[in-house]
Amino acid sequence: MTSARSADHPVYLDHAATTPMVPAAVRAMTDIFSTVGNASSLHGSGRAARRRIEEARESIAADLGARPSEVIFTSGGTESDNLAVKGIFWARRDADPARVRILASSVEHHAVLDAVEWLEQHEGAQVTWLPVDELGRVSPQTLRDELAVHADETALVTIMWANNEVGTIMPITELAAVAAEFDVPMHSDAVQAVTHVPVDFAASGLSALSIAAHKVGGPQGVGALLLGRQVPCVPLLHGGGHERDLRSGTPDTAGVVGMAAALQDATADLASRAAELTDLRDRLIERVGEVVPGAVLNGPVGSARLPGNVHFTFPGCEGDSLLMLLDAAGIECSTGSACTAGVARPSHVLIAMGVDSATARGSLRFSFGHTSTVADVDAVVAALPQVVERARAAGLAGVGARGGDR
Known part of the structure; x- marks a missing residue:
């Protein structure tokens, strides 16, 4: 051959799996590589880094229909998924020990699937794997039937926006509406969906949504969790109290700016x-x-x-x-x-x-x-x-x- x-x-x-970085992201990051400054520092260089991060946060929020305060920077889609699934589960269980059930689709990415299984094995979570049809879709009626029986004991629902293997787009708005009807928070791994289909966090009705920069033309090693302000979540990492005290650790200024530039470039057309x-x-x-x-x-x-x-x-x-x-x-x-x-x-x-x-x-x-x-x-x-x-x-x-x- x-x-x-x-x-x-x-x-x-x-x-x-990963898409090449777009020129806009490369340019944005290159401009920052020669600068210095910890965004938590109070001096001029620190304030400059903080300004870049907050401008990126505002840009990402605008592109995804969220408020800037709902954008939590992470190291990527896997961390975002783990923070949402584990953090919301722990917070909801802490508020009501009866809430130990997780409803998850049976076709989730392993970042969600393995996090759910870990909670089942180590934290006593009871898991219901929602079946899909021959095209890989979860029916809103299937979710409704499960919540009609288990709503009072359910900590969260997690269903991906679009499948990473076969490309199936889930009816996310309808599914989120069902979860909201039963007052159960719903998370969605939207890593594959962002920049391929319109994603509007507020309009979706979701409680939490995960994205990764390297799937949208940005750098590897950075992502975000969009988390509603009223959604309880226990942090995975503890330290400096960064990101609403939900994700401690000095943020990657260049990576965050590169993600924002890539997302803006992709959503513009x-x-x-x-x-x-x-x-x-x-x-x-x-x-x-x-x-x-x-x-x-x-x-x-x-x-x-x-x-x-x-x-x-x-x-x-x-x-x-x-x-x-x-x-x-x-x-x-x-x-x-x-x-x-x-x-x-x-x-x-x-x-x-x-x-x-x-x-x-x-x-x-x-x-x-x-x-x-x-x-x-x-x-x-x-x-x-x-x-x-x-x-x-x-x-x-x-x-x-x-x-x-x-």
């Missing part, structure tokens, strides 16, 4: 960018269906799917084999969440959607972003048939050598 691009410039279709990504997405879905008979698209089609997400299962193949063969051809994608890459187990998302384990292992995710082009789609289409053929042959040879799967 010939390489789609040079080793220095591969076809990068893994934007859902969100509709046109989403339309471009949708065209690329639909072109790839159509062409893969033509050149690889039997390929199965996972998740919904149309507006119910993230603009930049394509997720296929290739029966008879192992996802890791497909991934490495494409990588050798100069095409970078993923078998699913980068946070679980290398773990030899089928996707819990696909299993929750009703896909059997053997089939689920033969999946690939292609995710588009601001650097993606039609040429990238064409490169995948050109390489994929041979890649699938080789991966399928390797899979069949492996089964024969083992005498069949057990």
Whole structure:
């Protein structure tokens, strides 16, 4: 196979894992790297750092329909999810020991899933995993039915805005309205949704929402939790009392400013960018269906799917084999969440959607972003048939050598 691009410039279709920094973020951060100042210091340099952080906070709040006081800076999506899930659980349980139940969707990112399981194992939380349909959606009626029985003992609800693997967009506003009807706070991991679909914290009715800078064209290692002022939350970190006393630690001034710049850049023309990504997405879905008979698209089609997400299962193949063969051809994608890459187990998302384990292992995710082009789609289409053929042959040879799967 010939390489789609040079080793220095591969076809990068893994934007859902991390997207390249946008020039606006690079410029904003570069201007700060040569400055000094702790935002908690009272001298001039400290005040300058504080001003930059507060301006970034105001910018992020404006772009996401929140008040500046609701923006809590963190180290990324994982910390934001942990602070929301654990912090709200602890606060609600402290106020009423009967509130020990968490309602979470069965397709959550591991940052939420593992935090919930930790609370179950170490803090006595009772967990209800909300089922999804074959497209990966949680029904508002499912949530209503659970809360009708368990509202008095429920500490919080957590349901992601959009799925990181199959691109399913949840009916967040309707789900949040159901939670509010029962006076239960609801958190949403919106890491994949922000800059791909309109996100308005106030209009959503959510109590808490997580974002990560590196998914929107900003730097790695910084994120934010949007947390309503009236939502109780116990901090994970203790120290200087930063961020409303919810997240102690000196904030990364350059990172925060870079995140704000990237978010502002992305939301300024969100509709046109989403339309471009949708065209690329639909072109790839159509062409893969033509050149690889039997390929199965996972998740919904149309507006119910993230603009930049394509997720296929290739029966008879192992996802890791497909991934490495494409990588050798100069095409970078993923078998699913980068946070679980290398773990030899089928996707819990696909299993929750009703896909059997053997089939689920033969999946690939292609995710588009601001650097993606039609040429990238064409490169995948050109390489994929041979890649699938080789991966399928390797899979069949492996089964024969083992005498069949057990």
